[in-house]
Amino acid sequence: MTALSLSAPSIDLASVPTHVDGVLREFLDSKTRIAQETRMPTDLPGTLQGFLDAGGKRLRPMLCVIGWHTGGGQGDLAPIVRTAAALEMFHAFCLIHDDIMDRTPTRRGQPTVHHALAARHPGRLGLDAAWWGISGAILAGDMALAWSDELLHGAGHPPARLTAARRVLEAMREEVIYGQYLDLTAPLGPMDDVAAALRVIRYKTAKYTIERPLHTGAILAGAEPALHEALTAFALPLGEAFQLRDDLLGIYGNPNQTGKPVLDDLREGKHTVLLALAAQRATSVQRRHLYQLVGDPDLAEDGAAHIRDVLDATGARATVENMINNCYGQALTALRNIPCPPAAADALRQVAALATERAS
Numbered sequence: 610m611t612a613l614s615l616s617a618p619s620i621d622l623a624s625v626p627t628h629v630d631g632v633l634r635e636f637l638d639s640k641t642r643i644a645q646e647t648r649m650p651t652d653l654p655g656t657l658q659g660f661l662d663a664g665g666k667r668l669r670p671m672l673c674v675i676g677w678h679t680g681g682g683q684g685d686l687a688p689i690v691r692t693a694a695a696l697e698m699f700h701a702f703c704l705i706h707d708d709i710m711d712r713t714p715t716r717r718g719q720p721t722v723h724h725a726l727a728a729r730h731p732g733r734l735g736l737d738a739a740w741w742g743i744s745g746a747i748l749a750g751d752m753a754l755a756w757s758d759e760l761l762h763g764a765g766h767p768p769a770r771l772t773a774a775r776r777v778l779e780a781m782r783e784e785v786i787y788g789q790y791l792d793l794t795a796p797l798g799p800m801d802d803v804a805a806a807l808r809v810i811r812y813k814t815a816k817y818t819i820e821r822p823l824h825t826g827a828i829l830a831g832a833e834p835a836l837h838e839a840l841t842a843f844a845l846p847l848g849e850a851f852q853l854r855d856d857l858l859g860i861y862g863n864p865n866q867t868g869k870p871v872l873d874d875l876r877e878g879k880h881t882v883l884l885a886l887a888a889q890r891a892t893s894v895q896r897r898h899l900y901q902l903v904g905d906p907d908l909a910e911d912g913a914a915h916i917r918d919v920l921d922a923t924g925a926r927a928t929v930e931n932m933i934n935n936c937y938g939q940a941l942t943a944l945r946n947i948p949c950p951p952a953a954a955d956a957l958r959q960v961a962a963l964a965t966e967r968a969s
Contacts, residue, residue, distance in 0.1 A: 619952050619955060619956075620674075620675065620678060620952050620953065620955070620956040622671055622675075622956055622959055622960070625667060625670055625671045625674050625690075625693070626666075626667035626670065626671070628690050629667055629670045629690060629693050629694045629697055630661070630667075632690055632691055632694040632760075633658075633661055633694050633697060633698065634658065636694070636756070636760060637654045637657060637658045637661075638654075640653075640654040640756070641654045641655065641658075652745070653748065653749055653752050654752075656722060656725075656726070656745075656749045657698075657701060657749060657752065657753055657756075659725075660701055660704075660705065660722055660749075661697070661701060663716070663717040663718070663719045664717040664718075664868070665697075665700075665717065666963070666967075667697060668818060668822075668960070668963070668964065669693070669696045669697060669700055669818060669822040670690075670693030670694065670696055670697050670822070671693075671956075671960060672818075672819060672822035672823050672826070672960060673689065673692060673693040673696055673822040673823070673825050673826040674686075674689055674690070674693055674826060675823065675826065675953055675956045675957060675960065676822060676823035676824065676825060676826025676827040676830070676840065677689045677826035677827065677829055677830045678826070678830070678949075678950065678952065678953045678956070679823070679826070679827055679830075679832070679836065679840070679947065679949040679950070679953040679957070680826065680827035680828070680829075680830030680831060680832030680836060680949075681830050681831070681832065681950075682826070682829065682830030682831075683830075687764075687765070688764040688765045688766050688829070689764075689826060689829060691760055691761075691763065691764040691765075692760075692761055692764050692766070692774070692825065692826075692829060693822075693826075694760055695757045695758070695760035695761040695764070696757070696822055696825070698753050698756055698757035698760055699753070699754065699757035699778075699782070701750070701753040702750045702751070702753035702754040702757065703750075703785060703789075703817075704716065705721075705722045705723075705746055705749055705750035705753065706746075706747065706750045707789065708721040708722065708723065708746075709721075709723050709743055709746055709747065709750075710789070710793060711873065711877055711879075712873075712877065713869070713873055714870070714873075715868065715869060715870060716868060716869060717868040717869075718865075718868035719868070721746075722742075722745075722746040722749055722750075723739075723742040723743045723745070723746035724742060725742070726741065726742040726745040726746055726749075727739050727741060727742025727743075728742075729742075730742065761774075761775075761778070766829060770828065770829050770831065773828045773829075774825055774828050774829050777821055777824045777825050777828055778821070778825060780821065781816065781817055781821035781825075784812045784816045784817060784821070785812065785813060785816075785817040787812050788809055788811070788812030788813030788814070788816075788817065789813055791805075791808060791809045791812065791813070792809045792813055792879070795809060795879070795880040796878045796879075796880055796904060798880070799888075800880055800884055800885060800888040800899065800900065800903065801885050801888035801889040802880070802885055803882055803885040803886060803889065805880065805885075806880055806881055806882040806884075806885045807849070807882060809880075810848070810849050810852040810853070810882070811845070811848075811849070813852075814848050814849075814851060814852035814855075815844065815845045815846075815847075815848025815849050815851075815852065816844075816845070816848065817848075818848050818851060818852075819843075819844035819845070819847050819848040819851065819964075820840065820841055820844035820845060820848065823840045823843075823844055824837050824840060824841075827840060835948075836947070836948065836949075839943070839946055839947040839948065840947060842943035842946065843940050843943040843944050843947060843957065843961075844940075846936040846937075846939035846940045846943070847936065847937070847940040847960075847961055847964055847965070849932075849936045850932075850933045850936035850937050850940070850964060850965045851964040851965065853882060853883075853929050853932055853933050853936070854933055854964070854965055854967060856874070856881040856882060856883050856929065857883065857926065857929060857930070857933075858967075858968070858969070859871065859873065859874040859879075859881075860874060860875065860883065860913075860916070860917065860920070861917065861926070862968070862969070863968070866968050866969040867968075867969045868969065871913065872908055872909075872910070872913055875902070875903055875904075875905075875908055875912075875913055875916060876904070876905065876906050876907075876908045877904070878903050878904025882929060882932070883920060883925050883926065883929050884899070884903060884920075884925070886923065886924075886925040886928055886929065887899065887919055887920050887923045887925035890923040890924065890925065891919060891923055895919045895922070895923065898915060898916075898919060899916065899919060902915060902916055903916065933965055936965075937961060937965045940961050941958070941961060944957055944958065944961070
């Protein structure tokens, strides 16, 4: 593997996805060969490779590598890059299952795994194609979960640091699954509950996407607990900003850039901070429209446009933009208190801008 440039004076963030993708491709190629030799289906490693090849920001791997550098990591980078790849493999598990729960047809401009598998349904088995696709996607996600562990354990970390990292990753897994469950059950509660929507963000996104990857890298570098606390002060507001931007893109984004239809979140009835603020401020007529339209699985573009009008008229969209700016400012303020090399601080600043100013 080509050396990853992490030494002073800068960290080459652009090279991290390339190195991580190389590890994932080599790992899945090996799994494909083993499946062929043992006469097992090659569909599972092939499906996962196709899913990973479709794109993605590789934000969690980048933060894992930055966390390692922030904690003073030195020496061979191969173990931390492999750990970063394990995080991306776990993320594949989360996304594949999330797409099933959200009934999402596309991701990154490509059919989601359960839709892609359903399209390959033989037709002659007397089975429902959608059920067949969902079943296969569940298994592909399960395999990604198992293989994320295999990548981590094969990274070559000293036993004590591997044990410490596992504690962080076990907490991360619980947090994101609890966050997903909170998101799943949120529509059972009132639409105007901003606190509930923020709680989903904390566990499903902020801790999972930003905080725990940073902690993982730092702990594998042997960092002290004080650094973890400083990283948390940076990570949580940034993670909140990241998800708030995602919520805006889910309704106002350009599908050609996001790779995802703009009607999905509204059809699903996802209780976001954006919708909660609008429901709190809406007139009785506006609120009635929100409750009639949000969560309608047959919602068309004209209905979505009406919802956007309410979001704009109530100031919900503008408020969320202000919240993003405020969270971004909190993260940058916290960054000043992180005791780390200048190169790591610069990299964290780059990631903060990437997470909040993105269009996809």
